[in-house]
Amino acid sequence: MSKKIKITVNNQEYQVLADQTILQALDNIGFRLPRLCYHPKLSNDGACRICIVEVEGFPNYVTSCTTKVSEGMEIKTNTSELRRARRDILELILDSHPTDCHTCENDGNCELQRISHGIGVKTRHFEGERKKFDLDLSSPSIVRDPNKCILCGRCVRACREIQGVNAIDFVGRGFGATVSTAYNSPINESVCANCGQCIAVCPTAALSEKYHTAELFRELSNEKKLKIVQIAPAVRAAIGESFGLKAGSAMEKQTAAALRKLGFDRVFDTQFSADLTIMEEGSEFLERVTSNGVLPMITSCSPGWIKYCEQFFPELLPNLSTCKSPMSMMSSLIKTYYAKKVGKDPKDILSVAVMPCTAKKYEAEREELKIDGHKLTDIVITTRELGWMIRSAGIDLLTIKEEEFDNFFGSSSGAATIFGVTGGVMEAALRTAYEQYLGETLINIEFEEIRGFKGIKEATVKMGDIDLRVAVAHGLANAKALLEIAKNDPQRYQFIEIMTCPGGCVGGGGQPYAEPGYLSLDEELLKKRASVLYNLDRAKTIRRSHENPEIQRIYKEFLGTPLSQKSHEILHTKYKKKLPQGIYRK
């Protein structure tokens, strides 16, 4: 426990913990200074200078985010000179920034806009030259607009420190400085994993997802097509935040109702195919364990992780489960089994997925996942995009009458619900693998060791004569650390779950921007979203994937058994090594 020291802020005394920055101390005693480059989960660059304060004895203003408090420090936060200096700094940042707020994608969510209002910028004193960079539209997931970039560097630090991908960095100098990829290659040709955490931390619209809303609205009015949508577990745990609800509001049935009002003919639940994933992946795992297959087996649901693995750990590709992700499994079934069942040509079915994820847009484009050359998921939109579409269509999510998912691909177990949070896939797999292997009921199905937000979690599960050693990582930087351990000690684990985003899908790059008081990557926020899924799981009578009656039915009617030839044809795949720009291997 750090000791307490006395500081004076605006002539009032406070006791604060030593060994923290002025900004942190002020945050803890009820101030909230404007800030742009600062993010509590990232390192401090002190780049934007907005958070300056006056400190007695210092000749210049100091950036509160990089200066530590000390005993007896006298701080002023709101003098006239300081307010003017802060405004000048902000006006200089705005100087080369576009003025198209009302047509900007980030209108209303923009931190720069909010801070400008808060600081009291009324006129643009410095009408400077505007940046003229081309938009980078190369990626199906992420759009870069360097003209809107204020060079705060949060994205660079998130990509480096949270994800360990290092796809982007500061490039060039002076007025030409920008955030770009190695060799300024289009982002789709870079090492970018499409996770979207850069979007989540960007204070402006310099980084955003590629919007597919216009295309979807157009398709929704196509009378010829049967329009089917699926939603991922984590979407229901966060979409309420787009409508001003507190983090942690469960919106499962409201979202189902809203999707029907948007014009979808069938509203399915990705949780159904999450159960299916567990059946396939659990069986695959047991097969690998009992027949000396490649271990540790690593989960393959998270598309950012897949691309990361292809690039940085190609030697571990044989360790990846061959299962497609739940989204792609669902879409595969929609375009094969379901199309046949309802007597439709797959071309006349529109398969849409609502995901907390930007990388799913990339996944939908993957050649490996196509069946007979057909795309399985036609359109992927993020939770944010769905929030906008619901509002744009004049639907009130808050007062809507709750509706159920359509039956057939709409029912799921509690195990599938927790897929959206770190440790959840592992937990769901253990629930099924244990019972299938031993043929007896697992009494305590909640695996506390692999819940929570520690970067790397380990557990040993006793399964009859086998001691199952499992590990879970979320955030690719953590994943990298875990994989290094696993590589150096191949016997250490048998089963590894990796989710690309911090906290798992609940913290996905396509989730609503954090409401005021929270930030993206904030554990408190992630916990609240996760609690929605854990509560939904607990409220269900069926909490094990193999007990889902619709899962049993699809095996009886169509697939046969897990890992059957039919399953392999449509539910499994293989990935190949990738060498994008910025990876150099001879």
Added chain:
Amino acid sequence: MIKPTTETKQMEEFIDYLNNRYDAGYHNAALMAILHKAQEIFGYITREAIGETSKHLGIPTAHIWGVVTFYHYFTLTPRGKYVISVCLGTACYVKGGKRILSKLMEELKIGLNETTDDKLFTLEAKYCLGCCGLAPVMMINDEVYEKLTTKKVSEIISEIRRSQKAVQTAT
């Protein structure tokens, strides 16, 4: 046996330098020195050099790319055998440095920071070479040419071209 090309010889030299001089994982501190060496060996910063450096030091390529694009000294395109730096610092500017530059552009038929097709000349501008008493000046590689006139410039270029031709016919 295939005769090694200039590029592979340069690469071997660069990799030898990396291996002998810096342990793997040497990190950021060595980056500038290595990039200087790369430019010395290859004449410019090649993507392969960035790749090797990244692999050797464990620094992401995007970061190295950022460093290379930050410093004016580093160039990303091959430069000519003779790099001409025309001084446009205050003294040279007053004494007609701009005219010298225009004359060179005319003679070489290239613009600023460009290289002639025969890879003989690269034209650059510098802001004070530190010998204002000799203004206007230019440097060709490491040699200073003083008190220039447009006539002198033409002669210098012709002389280099002539000697270059002589070398070519000799070999």
